[in-house]
Amino acid sequence: MPMLPFQNALAGFCSLVTLILIATSFSESKPPDLKIAYFETDATPPIGSPVAYAPARSITDSLSARGVVLTGIGKPIVLATVDWITIANEGLTKFSQKLAQAAGTTADRVSIHVLHQHDTPRCDISTEKLLEKHGLGGKHHDMKYLNRVMDQASLAVSSAMKRLQPVTHIGIGKAKVDKVASNRRILGPDGKVAIVRFSSATDPKAIAAPEGLIDPWLRSVSFWSGDKAVVALSYYATHPQSYYGKGDVTAEFIGMARKAREATTGVPQVFFIGAAGNVAAGKYNDGSQAMRAVLAERIEKAMTASWAATEKREVSPQNNWSSQLVQLPPAAHMKVDSLQNILNDTGSPAASRFGAARKLAWLEQQKKGAGIRVSSLRLGGVRLLHLPSELFVEYQLNAQKLCPEEEVCTAGYGEGGQGYIGTQIAYTQGGYEVEPRVSMVAPASEKVLMSAIQKVLK
The missing domain is CATH 3.30.390 (Enolase-like; domain 1)
Structure with missing residues (x-):
């Protein structure tokens, strides 16, 4: 029995849909x-x-x-x-x-x-x-x-x-770092910052205080072409200082560990510092010259362990790049007139005039709509998250909670114009990191920044 015209059309349509579905399925399953x-x-x-x-x-x-x-x-x-x-x-x-x-x-x-x-x-x-x-x-x-x-x-x-x-495979590994990072902000019984433990410490109370909130894991992501590793990326959250301030240029203990791993593996190494605005080596570093090599060895040991624990996965089709441009609200102390007066005053200390210029520069850029870019690169089961400078480790830890089934590797220390970015509660606790001279943003910045992080990850 011959097919009616609409049946011919329907059959042709179904065949077309089938071809589209097959092509779509093929394109989605084919590695990029x-x-x-x-x-x-x-x-x-x-x-x-x-x-x-x-x-x-x-x-x-x-x-x-x-x-x-x-x-x-x-x-x-x-x-x-x-x-x-x-x-x-x-x-x-x-x-x-x-x-x-x-x-x-x-x-x-x-x-x-x-x-x-x-x-x-x-x-x-x-x-x-x-x-x-x-x-x-x-x-x-x-x-x-x-x-x-x-x-x-x-x-x-x-x-x-x-x-x-x-790139045929992506490697993902992690290992705990022993005795490097410690939280800089030690709270007293009243919930306020009692001690700020900077990159080095000799105060017995600061050394004896608990390690505090940190992310103890060093994460690594490697890119492979067959059996050959092309490059390795490492992520760890800590201020990278042992001792400093005299003008002796150095890549510090992170640079030393990076160099040592390149010499051992022959694989180029790229290191990213995570969200470490309130994290440093203070509990484990007395500021002596000898400690730089010790801290470098501890980082290198974790890099080696992370490499050994690496799981290679075939390149997934589930890859994408996502970014958001956000503007963080300026702190109440960021007043153009008063800052301009300090900068204009030739009698003011040079450090004060420099600080005023930095604040004015950031305000001017925000007025122009520059903002701060937050971005994420998804590579199968790993997310590479890119954040601005000097933000607290809580941002990194909260980002990980948003993607519990995937490894989130956080690179902080991007845009640095705004200085430190604390959590909302941190601005009620006091401490160096939220002082007007080093933090230019309002407490409400946490909500804005976490919203952007959620968008680029989800």
Whole structure:
């Protein structure tokens, strides 16, 4: 019996739907064409160039800017770390734009972080512009050097784009770090901060106090092309200082551990510091020169254990990049008129004028809509979360709770213009990290930032 016209149409439609479903199923199950390349350039400042607390007087070890370029998940993605204390405002914007152009992507798919070693340079073009207008230029930023590093890093990214290697597997591992991180804020019986335990401590009470809230795990993510490891990324939350302040440029104990692992494995290493605004080595570090090597050995041991515990997984089709631009509310003390008066006053201490310039620069950028970018890269069962500078470890721990079935690796120390970002309750507890001189945001920032974290992870 011949088919009626509508039956012919229906049959044709069903066949089309079947083909679409088959094609969709095939495309979803087919591994992505994921490729990766490592890049690196020297970032060591010249002698006499300003670093965080003094001009550079010696080079204990060299600094670097390094990272990876990933393709196959939409436009290229660039993840980078620099051995600097901070990158902020227009400094981060310019650096991101340069790397984006080199990779053939957009700046919102570039995430640059610092390792926050303290005997290293600052990169804040916005603040430097204000300082120059008031006769204070060149004292905190060496723009010739900073621009050179940015240019060299962009060339390194361009070169990396020609050396992309296919990724067949992603390795995920973690290990506990023994006796490095401790919480900096020790609360008294009244719930207020009684002791701030900085990067080193000699006060018996600070040393005897509990380790406090930290994330004890060092996590590693490695990218493999067949049986060959192309690059390894490590994540751990602590301030990375042993001793500092004299201008002896160093990549610190994190850099030492990173270098040792490269020598042992032959695999390039990229290290990210997590959310460590209220975490440092104070309980386990007396500030002596000998302790730097001890702390480096403890980090290296955890990196080795994490590598040994690595589980290799075939590249999953469930990969994506997500980002949110947020503006954190300024703190009540961030008043333009009063800050401008301090900056204008030639009789004010130089440190006060510098602090006022930093605050004004950040306010100006927020007024322009610059904001702070929060992003996440999902690679199968692992999430790489990218957050701003100097935020409390609670943000990292809460992010992990949002994805209990996946490993969340947090890179903090991105945008540094706003200073410390405490939790809402921290601003009622007191302590250094929430003082007006170092934190420019309001307590309500926690809600804004956690909302952004939830969006990029979910």
